Amino acid sequence: MKKFKPLSLLSLIFLAGLVFLAIFLPLLSNTDPNTFNPDLIGDALAPSLTNWFGTDDLGRDLFIRTFSGARISILVAVVSVSISISIGLILGLISGFSSKAVDSILMRFVDLMMAIPTIFLILTIQVILTPSIWNVMIVIGLTSWMGVTRIVRAEVLSIREQLFITAAKARGISNTKLLFKHILPHTLPPVIVAATLGMGSAILTESVLSFLGLGVQPPDASWGNMLDNSLGYMRESPWMAIVPGTFITLTVLALNILGDDCRAKFNPKES
């Protein structure tokens, strides 16, 4: 196996650290991320040795809140991407391997889904149902599988014409086995990239929703509603925007760098 590139190693360390702190920091810390001291209201503190990332307008420690918010972001990323990859992979495989009629129907359905502006759909659903982070995850998952379907379909179309597929067929391998055992692995490298990119965009979508007040509800922290919260204090206390903003950017960047390196690593031809 090839070693990771230094940059993706750095990304891996960053993400691992993020996951670790997101899981354990809120458990171990005796500071509750949501309760605030009434005496400190309206007076955000700049980063210092006691509050590493500073505090917000309610005097809550931003370090704790950032990692408590990271839980939400990671959960959203993993759950929604799992949903979208599962749907995308299965429909893509079917579409690429089936008859022209089935393929056309599925692809037109993809076009239809793509025509729906995701953010408005999510907003509508969040308004109709009570805003909940689980709704956000499911809706992001159900509205972001189309890209994966197209990628997988395109891969299947090119792989199914390869000689080794004809050769496998000549050995008497059934179509189902051909599709899931011989074609599926070849579609995974781009899917891994799509998954990491999807995680990045799911984190962004969640941030947008929380920023708009329709995602994670206060007092629970999420990077999006922390940003939303910072709006009024941008001049006096810029760290309130910089901290969640930096984490969103770095996490999405790290996922993309890692995804790209994974694609190269999982390809046996390049090892």
Add this chain to the structure above:
Amino acid sequence: MLKVENITTIFKTGQNTVTAVDDVSFDVPENSTIGLVGESGSGKSVTALSILQLLSSNGKTTSGKVLWKDEDLLSSSEKSFQSIRGKEIGLIFQNPLAALNPVFTIGNQLVETLQLHNPKLSKLNALEKAEHLLTEVNIPDAKKRLNDYPHQFSLGMCQRIMIAITIAMNPKLLIADEPTASLDVTIQAQILHLLNELKIKNKMSILLISHDLGVIAQHCDHVLIMYLGKIVESGTPLDIFKSPQHPYTQALIDSIPNPDPSIKKEPTLLKGDIPSPLNIPTGCRFHTRCPKAFDTCEISEPPFQNHLKNSKTSKVACHLFENKPK
């Protein structure tokens, strides 16, 4: 054992229909090697793929029969076809590296094939058998190499692995589609020697597709010459090489390079290229390039008949031999 009767295979490309194999018939008896010779684009490979119905999605065998042990494969269900592919009829290809799945180890691919037609075989026994098969096709250090990926082998080794996978189920017929075209001559000799050994050992027949007349002459019991989707001449290697009758066969044999530098011989070059199968010439399809063509050739298609006095096995499709006594 295998009887191909008048098969015609077409491909649809956009508005056009290409007839790649036109009314081809031949037999492959037990324990024999049949050679199928022709230029690129003459329909050799398509014939092989038509037998196993592995044509790409725009291809279709529109008429004829492929009789395997008196059962017509073309009308059999996909399910029963799957039990014939690999188990009774094996297929190996010109480019062995492309014919092996790059993401699985060769051990994995061997075990898969072994278990496919014998589901009761345990993984351990299958691995043992796989190792044995690799040794049989002369891959050194077989046990260790089972864990290697196809790209870690040379082309010649890949072809031997491909042969190992294909003979895993002891097929009764091996279709070898230009098995040595991408290999150099010493490796080519090894592969052909191996195929011959296996043929005798496993009592199988081989349908050897090649454009290399030397290979064909050495290994085949019966030779078929194909041009633009039709068989133009057939006979024993002796018929074909000692007294080639069809002008195309003569030109083919004439163009074999001779390794003796003292013999300076200019081959008779055929005019132009093989015509596009999109618009096949009328009459005899070779007339556009035939040095001996005359008026009739353009108008009517010559019948495929025996014309040679001293041979019962030879058949040729050419107007030059018509009206002559058998």
